[in-house]
Amino acid sequence: MLAGCDAHPIKGFLGAMKDWNEKFEGFVFSPxxxxxxLPAADTTPDNAFPSYFISDxxxxxxxxxxxxxxxxxxxxxTLTLAQLQQMTRTDLRVRHHCVEGWSAVAAWHGVRLSEIxxxxxxxxxVKFVEFNSFDNEYFSSWDLGSAMHPQTILAYGMNGxxxxxxxxxxxxxxxxxKLGYKMCKYLDEINFLPSQTGGYWEDQGYDWFGxx
Amino acid sequence: xxxxxxxxxxxxxxxxxxxxxxxxxxxxxxxxxAGSGLQILCAYPYLGPRGAQYRWYPFQGTPPxxxxxxxxxxxxxxxxxxxxxxFFVLNGIFYVAYFFLSGExxxxxxxxxxxxxxxxxxxxxxxRIRRTPPPTDFYNGLQRxxxxxxxxxxxxMVLSGLAIYKPVQLHFLTLLxxxxxxxxxxxxxxxxxxxxxxVAHLILVSMHPREIINMVTGGPRx
Numbered sequence: 001m002l003a004g005c006d007a008h009p010i011k012g013f014l015g016a017m018k019d020w021n022e023k024f025e026g027f028v029f030s031p032x033x034x035x036x037x038l039p040a041a042d043t044t045p046d047n048a049f050p051s052y053f054i055s056d057x058x059x060x061x062x063x064x065x066x067x068x069x070x071x072x073x074x075x076x077x078t079l080t081l082a083q084l085q086q087m088t089r090t091d092l093r094v095r096h097h098c099v100e101g102w103s104a105v106a107a108w109h110g111v112r113l114s115e116i117x118x119x120x121x122x123x124x125x126v127k128f129v130e131f132n133s134f135d136n137e138y139f140s141s142w143d144l145g146s147a148m149h150p151q152t153i154l155a156y157g158m159n160g161x162x163x164x165x166x167x168x169x170x171x172x173x174x175x176x177x178k179l180g181y182k183m184c185k186y187l188d189e190i191n192f193l194p195s196q197t198g199g200y201w202e203d204q205g206y207d208w209f210g211x212x
Numbered sequence: 213x214x215x216x217x218x219x220x221x222x223x224x225x226x227x228x229x230x231x232x233x234x235x236x237x238x239x240x241x242x243x244x245x246a247g248s249g250l251q252i253l254c255a256y257p258y259l260g261p262r263g264a265q266y267r268w269y270p271f272q273g274t275p276p277x278x279x280x281x282x283x284x285x286x287x288x289x290x291x292x293x294x295x296x297x298x299f300f301v302l303n304g305i306f307y308v309a310y311f312f313l314s315g316e317x318x319x320x321x322x323x324x325x326x327x328x329x330x331x332x333x334x335x336x337x338x339x340r341i342r343r344t345p346p347p348t349d350f351y352n353g354l355q356r357x358x359x360x361x362x363x364x365x366x367x368x369m370v371l372s373g374l375a376i377y378k379p380v381q382l383h384f385l386t387l388l389x390x391x392x393x394x395x396x397x398x399x400x401x402x403x404x405x406x407x408x409x410x411v412a413h414l415i416l417v418s419m420h421p422r423e424i425i426n427m428v429t430g431g432p433r434x
Contacts (some may be wrong), residue, residue: 012290027380035380048263095392097379100255100286104262104391177380197234198314207294212381 011203018207025209032169032170035094035176035212043093044104046159051166052180054200058165059091059135059186065170066087071118071130076120081156081170087111094176097212098170099201108174109157114148124162126192131173131184139182140173144192146211159172179210220315225430226350231316235427241300243291244411246403247282251289254281259400260395299374304366311363319350322360327353338416362375363411366404371396 010018053059067084069077074202083107093107113129129147132139139191147153163169168185175183202208214295227235257275260266283289311317322331330353333346338354345350358391375386389395417423425431 009257014291014295018291020298021294028378030381033381036383043259044263050262095261095379097392098256099290100257101252101396102262102375113410125377138275138385201287206290207290 007014022207022209025158025207025211026143027120028143029143029145029177029209029211031149033177035151038093038095039138040093040107041116042095042100042105043159044106048105049096049106049167050098050102050105051164053135053168053185055136055137059133060165061134061170061186063135065188067187068189069116069120069192071193072123072126073192074123075119077116077120079116084111084156088115089149092151092153092174092176096180098183099206099210105149105186106153107159108153108189109160110153110155110171110174113152113154113173114150116154116190117148120192122192125194128193128196130191130193130197131187132189132191133184133186134188135186138184138186138200139197140182140202141193141197141208142178142182143209145173146177149175149177152178177211179206179207181206182210218315218318221434223334223433225426225433227430228314228316229425229430230310230314232427232430234303234310237299237303240302241296242406244282244296246406247280248289248296249293249399249403250276251281251283252293253284253400254289259393259397266397288385294377296315297370300418304363306372308363320356320359322353322356327356331357358409358413359415363413365405365409369399369402369406372402373406386412 065081067077067079069079069140088111089109090112091106091107091109094197096106097102098104127144128141129144130139130141152173155168155174156165158164163172168187169186172185173187174185182199194210199206199208202210221427252274258265258272259269265272283291283292310322330346330348332353333342334348334354337341337345341371368387372389372395374382375389377390378393379386379395386392386395389398424432
């Protein structure tokens with residue numbers, strides 16, 4: 001037996017069914033269907049909204065933090081937080097669905113990812129988006145359709161204040177249409193890619209599509 | 213009881229082979245669905261959203277025992293649950309199609325005006341309030357009630373499961389169950405009802421052991 005330290009795809013019956021289910025998820029996903037926006041009264045108290053990271057301690061952004069946007073784009077970007085905050089702001093208050101089974105509600109403030117993609121100019125052939133973080137090796141990758149959904153944003157704020165470092169400061173991916181583990185926190189790099197890559201949890205057996 | 217002499221069933225076994233196959237596949241699928249579902253529940257053994265968990269649920273924070281779970285961890289449980297779900301649904305569709313196309317519904321489906329009195333009488337007999345069982349042809353009223361309502365119950369399990377699986381894409385369905393956390397309540401309550409059905413089913417079938425043999429061999433021809 002070879003003990004590999006790379007990601008091993010699940011084989012056999014469960015692997016085949018997982019592939020099938022991911023195709024089914026893509027089929028069920030409608031790019032134009034919006035998650036309902038919820039009233040402020042539904043907001044989960046800040047201390048009851050769980051915050052997960054994989055580092056031993058809360059990851060703290062370096063002082064010269066920037067967001068790199070690259071891959072198959074016409075204009076690779078390096079954006080500071082101030083630049084992101086000057087762009088058209090999108091707010092959404094939606095239900096968060098965790099793979100574990102809990103739900104919670106928060107308001108998120110940020111910039112639509114589709115806006116960033118428009119600025120960078122996607123080259124033909126882009127089908128996937130990969131998100132990398134400074135939280136150890138945490139990363140995730142998405143189908144382009146979900147990434148360009150109007151309720152998919154790069155959030156720098158939560159519930160009316162700046163994003164806390166427990167929730168992914170200074171910038172995290174947030175979306176109404178994916179499970180929590182797909183929404184990479186502590187974001188520092190986005191790549192638009194022609195082929196599918198994995199993710200921290202996806203490589204361990206959570207479904208890659210992870211839509212809700 | 214005219215259906216006992218229904219010419220449709222002449223020469224047909226009490227449990228035709230499609231029903232036997234569906235029954236034993238269903239037994240396997242339900243065990244796998246229940247075990248993997250309980251493994252999924254372990255990741256958040258609460259009902260109600262974060263910050264507003266339901267006070268009425270007595271098992272908040274209590275994970276189901278390990279021997280009941282299938283899949284080892286949340287990811288494994290999800291893989292089993294979403295894999296077997298397809299076979300469970302296909303099995304159910306096959307059964308319902310056969311149920312109606314073969315005419316089996318005529319001797320199996322609960323029809324209140326025919327079966328309600330018999331069902332009550334049979335129930336009283338099991339409680340030993342009534343001394344003799346009511347006259348029965350193919351199935352008694354209580355059997356018809358149980359085996360018919362369990363089809364609707366299976367449908368509710370599938371729909372509430374889909375409502376949890378895709379609460380945004382199938383938002384209308386999720387709303388039907390009172391939202392995401394409502395759908396989780398229905399889905400778990402369904403599992404409890406299923407466990408109760410299984411216990412009753414096993415007790416009653418042990419009182420009528422011929423039925424177990426029939427469900428394997430098909431039993432005598434009409």
